[in-house]
Amino acid sequence: MSSGLAAPAPTLDRKVVAGFAALTLAGVLAPALPAYPLTLLTQAAIVAVLAMSLDILLGYTGLPSLGHAAYFGIAAYTVAILATERQMGLAGCLVAALLLATATAALFGVLAIRATGTYFLMITLALGMVVWGLAFRWVSMTKGDNGIAGVPRPGLGLGWSLAEPLPFFYFALLAAALAWAAMGVLVRSPFGLGLKGIRESESRMRALGYNVWLHKYLAFVISGFFAGFAGVLWAYYNGFVGPADVQLVTSVETLLMAALGGPGTLAGSALGAVAIVFLKNFVSVYTKRWLLILGAVYIGVILWAPRGVLGAFTREPRGAR
Amino acid sequence: MKMKVILVRTLAAGLNVALATTLAVPPTAHAQGGPIKIGLLAPLTGAASALGKDMLNGTELYLDGIGFQAAGRKVELIVEDTEGNTATALTKARKLVEQDKVHVLTGGLLASTGYALHPLAEAQRIPTTYPVMSSDDLTQRKPAKWVVRTGWNSSQSMHVFGEWVAKTLKYKRIVTIGLDYAFGWESVGGFQRTFEDNGGQVIQKIWTPLNTNDFAPFVTQIKREADAVFAVFFGRAALQFVKQYETAGLKGRVPLLGNGTTTDESVLPQMGDEALGIMTALHYSAALDNPANQKFAKAFEAKAGKIPSYYAETCYTNARWIVEAVKAIGGRVEDREALLAALRRVELRDFPRGPVSIDRWGNPVQNIYVRRVDKVGGKLQNSVIATFPAVSQFWKYDPDEYLKQPLYTRDHPPCPHC
Amino acid sequence: MDQTRVMRASVVEEASPGPATGYALELRSVSKAFGGLRAVDDVALAVRAGERRALIGPNGAGKTTLFNVISGELPASSGTIMLFGRDVTRAAVHRRAALGLARTFQITNVFPSLTVLENCLLAVQALSPVKLAMHRPLGRYADLHAHARTTLEAVGLGGRAGAIVQHLSHGEQRQLEIALALAGRPRVLLLDEPTAGLSPAESQLMAGLIKRLDPAMTVLMIEHDMDIALEIVQHVTVLHYGRVIADGTREAVKANPLVREIYLGA
Structure with a gap:
């Protein structure tokens, strides 16, 4: 009996091992990489955090949000504005950006959580458009369509500058690993199991005694928090924040990343993010029809691996055990 | 351990591509x-x-x-x-x-x-x-x-145009309508500044959101006592606006002016007779005869x-x-x-x-051409009707004074005659 | 963390005694209308603590609707619902669950893509504040696992803990349905056709399982199989077109001519 007590499904452990292996490999190989692939790896690490944060809602709770760029973008704008106009350092920017992104998610959550299915999709889309509108129209704050350029890389006071690609890559990789670990614990926690339960049957969860609204709301806010975290990294990485960062396309792309890798698996979402970043930036070198290829990949995944690439590999054999 | 193998392979494949493309750059x-x-x-x-x-x-x-x-x-x-x-x-x-x-x-x-x-x-x-x-x-x-x-730059040709419209066409009251973002603001701003410096009055400023599909609600707002309408659009919006301007019955009653992109050759071949007579200014026209x-x-x-x-x-x-x-x-x-x-x-x-x-x-110092859409040999073109040589981005203003003013935005210059 | 904390947690919202009606569950002229249709019509029902009672009636009598109204899934149109003397008419579903009310569903309502153990863990942690803990993996909560295992053993699913629920047989899913309701150690249990779709042999096993439940637990069950129902309960309430037409001991109800005519047939 005791052997079975501490027993999360063994597939999770394998994913954790694979994830650590991938992170370590990336860390070890990084110094040997030329600047541009390193830049893309950095971008992939950051976008992976965004995709994973969405997966908490999409894959674990079953809430397909189409407005996730909002929290990402609000955090990125906060960093951009504070870092360029107030010369604020990393700590201040981070705290302010996370507070604002989380507060926005807390507000939007109140409006969105009562809706389900397509209505949830529509309402998150609409709220995302509100934030895009703000970014575009509140010119005195956001510089509107011009965006905010020249966001300086943060100084850590450690003697090496994050302005160089390699140190910033390690910075982003470490931050992404931390976020991944935190989200990993979350989805495996009692709370995380509750999210999966809601995804499967809300009425049963209510009957068992769960305040389903509260559970979903907390997931929504936490997801916004991590999307904000990705936004902070993005502002520093790109040095530029504009309305395109909060537009619908960004939300849709994030949704596709999470869906591509396998909703309900954080590692899958990260894999989806890495795949799309590299697909976008490498395939496009070889052919102008790269959008067609990306579209074909999406359709292929939907047809043959609706649970995503990782989901297809981890599927339980029928009648297992 | 299957997952680990797959992940590692995927990553390795990605890195291979990465290395291959970078190494393809010759070392010389x-x-x-x-x-x-x-x-x-x-x-x-x-x-x-x-x-x-x-x-x-x-x-x-x-x-x-x-x-x-x-x-x-x-x-x-x-x-x-x-x-x-x-x-x-x-x-x-x-x-x-x-x-x-x-x-x-x-x-x-x-x-x-x-x-x-x-x-x-x-x-x-x-x-x-x-x-x-x-x-x-x-x-x-x-x-x-x-x-x-x-x-x-956006306002360069508009400085010229605003002055030319005031002095040559002698219009007094103009309604502006343009895309509601920086490019629209700067184009309208440049036009308004020199037009008003030369005695004209902008009596109404209408801004249309970037993704507007139907301009009818905006066109109907235009004050009919205007001597002309000044429009700033490009691409699909230019095609639609010019068409709906005619549909609303304004063409022929209130002359249409515009910035250069409104009748640029990127949209002009797709326009019909509704575009005839529109006057614009830009640093180029495909019809230049040099x-x-x-x-x-x-x-x-x-x-x-x-x-x-x-x-x-x-x-x-x-x-x-x-x-x-x-x-x-x-x-x-x-x-x-x-x-x-x-x-x-x-x-x-x-x-x-x-x-x-x-x-x-x-920034380039270059000619600015005032153009009018004409039909020549059955095709629309931007015929050059006036040339202003060696125009600076500051027009006739002193650069240092100019730069002390804020950038043209939605609310600058203000609209005292609106 | 220890066993006792979970045990305590599961009864943390113990009802205050309230007016001493002595009933575990009491309905006073409860109605539920859908537009013009009164699916539940002026129902009065009083179930003593520890009582086993069957709710019977032909299809469309409003039995499941009544369950949904009692559990809170549907708000009552009028009337009062008391749980251990406390008015819960306006309380949310999860509040009633916290007061010790549990239910099963006529159409199996479990978590199909999770394992049997995870299903049971969801039920075990449901009434404890642990359900909101997000700072450490569930695997660390050995007491929750132990409780879940015990519950699974009790319903005969001990050997299937690691299986994904959608791969279980229908009978096993019905067992799990009961396990989820029992895991929270409820004081009032609503069973909606626990033997639906089961073979006669499986139905007998299910009946045995219900009979072995803690005698202090109050059980209200909807059951179509009269033999099974009358084997388990002492009292029967008969519902017809949303109204209670008979209420009493099984013998009395069995003898009721009206009931014989409209329901027991023959």
Whole structure:
């Protein structure tokens, strides 16, 4: 009996091992990489955090949000504005950006959580458009369509500058690993199991005694928090924040990343993010029809691996055990 | 452990691709004698892909003409798709600079891309030219040492036009309608300033959101006592607005004026008689009858199967501009400071758009043409009806005084007569 | 963390005694209308603590609707619902669950893509504050696992803990349905046709399982199989077109001519 007590499904452990292996490999190989692939790896690490944060809602709770760029973008704008106009350092920017992104998610959550299915999709889309509108129209704050350029890389006071690609890559990789670990614990926690339960049957969860609204709301806010975290990294990485960062396309792309890798698996979402970043930036070198290829990949995944690439590999054999 | 194997394999495959593409760059890239590399950023997919096509065709047309050779070295053009997205443009710019090791970075469409590329050009110390991006402040309040604009800025031609409309057409009251973002604000702002400085009054300013599909609600708001309407649109919005202006019965009753993009050759062939008579101003028209433009327009039509837009001309001119600078320093493009200085010294009289020189903020001083849409040989064209030579981005104003004023925005200049 | 904390947690919202009606569950003229249709019509029902009672009636009598109204899934149109003397008419579903009310569903309502153990863990942690803990993996909560295992053993699913629920047989899923309701150690249990779709042999096993439940637990069950129902319960309430038409000991109800006519047939 005791052997079975501490027993999360063994597939999770394998994913954790694979994830650590991938992170370590990336860390070890990084110094040997030329600047541009390193830049893309950095971008992939950051976008992976965004995709994973969405997966908490999409894959674990079953809430397909189409407005996730909002929290990402609000955090990125906060960093951009504070870092360029107030010369604020990393700590201040981070705290302010996370507070604002989380507060926005807390507000939007109140409006969105009562809706389900397509209505949830529509309402998150609409709220995302509100934030895009703000970014575009509140010119005195956001510089509107011009965006905010020249966001300086943060100084850590450690003697090496994050302005160089390699140190910033390690910075982003470490931050992404931390976020991944935190989200990993979350989805495996009692709370995380509750999210999966809601995804499967809300009425049963209510009957068992769960305040389903509260559970979903907390997931929504936490997801916004991590999307904000990705936004902070993005502002520093790109040095530029504009309305395109909060537009619908960004939300849709994030949704596709999470869906591509396998909703309900954080590692899958990260894999989806890495795949799309590299697909976008490498395939496009070889052919102008790269959008067609990306579209074909999406359709292929939907047809043959609706649970995503990782989901297809981890599927339980029928009648297992 | 199956998952681990798969993940590792996937990652390894990704890295393989990464290494393969970087190693494909010949190790002699730095050494003199390798090709001179020009990196072009253009929106080849997405909503603005037609403009991107013109940009690419214009650039290629010039480089074709010189056999991709300059100062005894081969010229290599590396094109990257920006999808009309600034974040993508930044990533691709890094690729061009860091991986392809281009000697000159050029292109870009959106104003935001211009502002975002500024710090990159400065940090990487990479000579950069902007043939299209027209935001005023890129060469006014926020210039960049490493950036030379080879195109134009939004308010440059509008300063000329506002004054011309007030003095020549003698209109007194004008309603403006334009896209509700920086490009619209700067174009309207430039027009309003000189129009009102010369006795005119803007009596109403209407702003339309970028994604407007139906302009009827905006057109019906236009005050009918106006002497003329001044419009700022481009692309699909220009086509729709001009059409709906006619549908609303305003054409022929209230003359329509516009900025250059409203009747640019990128949209003009798709317009009908509703466009006849619209007067605009720009630093180019495909109908310019100087020999350089005749030759360019004919060659462009042969290559692209359509008349050249300003996007095509500016990228053609931009390519020549870069090549002239390369020639001026004997092809030693590895000397970045020298190349930058040469780019800023280029001064030629025979571009298709006419003579051009560069001011010390990095913006062209060039002819501005007042144009009217006419039908010649069954086709619409922007006939030049007035030429203003050597127009600076500051028009007749003192640059230092000018720069103390804020940038033109939605609310600046204010509208005292509205 | 220890066993006792979970045990305590599961009864943390113990009802205050309230007015001493002595009933575990009491309905006073409860109605539920859908538009013009009164699916539940002026129902009065009083079930003593520890009582076993069957709710019977022909199809469409409003039995499941009544369960949904009692559990809170549907709000009552009028009337009062008391749980251990406390008015819960307006309380949310999860509040009633916290007061010790549990239910099963006529159409199996479990978590199909999770394992049997995870299903049971969801039920075990449901009434404890642990359900909101997000700072450490569930695997660390050995007491929750132990409780879940015990519950699974009790319903005969001990050997299937690691199986994904959608791969279980229908009978096993019905067992799990009961396990989820029992895991929270409820004081009032609503069973909606626990033997639906089961073979006669499986039905007998299910009946045995219900009979072995803690005698202090109050059980209200909807059951179509009269033999099974009458084997388990002492009291029967008969519902017809949303109204209670008979209420009493099984013998009395069996003898009721009206009931014989409309329901027991023959």
